[in-house]
Amino acid sequence: MQFFSPERIEKTKALARNDKPFIFDDGDIRTLHFNEHVVQSAMRLSAPDELVLMYTQMMSRFLALHPAPQHILLIGLGGGSLVKYCYRQLPAVRMTVLESNADVIALRDRFMIPPDDARLQVLHVDAVQYLAQMTAASADVILLDGFDADGAPQALRSRNFVSDCKRVLRKQGVLVANxxxxxxxxxxxLVQGRAVFSAPHVWWFRTIRDNSHIAVAVHADDDAIADTALHGTALRIGADAELEFIYPKNPLTD
Known part of the structure; x- marks a missing residue:
């Protein structure tokens, strides 16, 4: 949740229309909104490929677990922060973006998202249906950042959807969820992730500055030595990014 001055709230409120996405410019920062209270995405006009929001910086840390992905599946386009970052930083990677809101896609040029080409494809589809219809494991990384005007859709945290995420990931593939x-x-x-991926392969981080929570899951077989190495990598990610590493606490009881 973002907190703004009364003056900014009034300015953005004047732009809000029927839960449609809109853009607000404040100096060098361009933001995407559905309402006056929450920023969906942020871009620095002078450095459009920079990851501005803390949670996007955290999500980019998947490279510590999978440094050379061939195919990244992104669920939720927003302002394209992660799309642009991956497109520039990983020139050999292929990316497929699933976005259900045509109005969000229509704003892609305003956020300087590259046009579709051999490496990048933005699809106007429902991610739940799309993953359910995929027949082969073809993704090395899934970046789940799907939000709408009402928040995070319940369908994107169901057991079936999390199972489909694991099914379309190649072995050692990584799911990172905002x-x-x-x-x-x-x-x-977290409950569905721990059940589907198994608890040792799921971690929970919190970004201290803005209280965003990130889940990371790896499609791995149970192996004590490998699990210890993965856990060590997760600890290093948290330490390097100055994140609170919450795993292995159970969110239902702790």
């Missing part, structure tokens, strides 16, 4: 700060979304994703 859980925001909504307790229902956090508990739902």
């Amino acid at each position: 859980m925001g700060d909504d307790n229902m979304n956090i508990v739902g994703l």
Whole structure:
């Protein structure tokens, strides 16, 4: 949740129309909104490929677990922060973006998202249906950042959807999910993630500055030595990024 001055709230409120996405410029920063209270995405006009929001910086840390992905599946386009970052930083990677809101896609040029080409494809589809229809494991990384005007859709934290995420990931593939700060979304994703991926392969981080919560899961077989190495990598990610490493606490009891 973002907190703004009364003056900014009034300015953005004047732009809000029927839960449609809109853009607000404040100096060098361009933001995407559905309402006057929450920033969906942020871009620095002078450095459009920079990751401005803390949670996007955290999500980019998947490279510590999978440094050379061939195919990244992104769920939720927003202002394209992660798309642009991956497109520039990983010139050999292929990316497929799933976005259900045509109005969000229509703003892609305003956020300087590259046009579709051999490496990048933005699809106007429902991610739940799209993953359910995929027949082969083809993704090395899934970046889940799907939010709408009402927050995180319940369908994106269901057991079936999390199972489909694991099914379309290749072995050692990584799922990184932005859980925001909504307790229902956090508990739902973590409970289903621990059940589907198995608890040793799921970690929970919190960005201290803005209270965003990130889940990371790896499609790995149970192996004590490998699990210890993965856990060590997760600890290093948290330490390097100055994140609170919450795993292995159970969100239902702790």
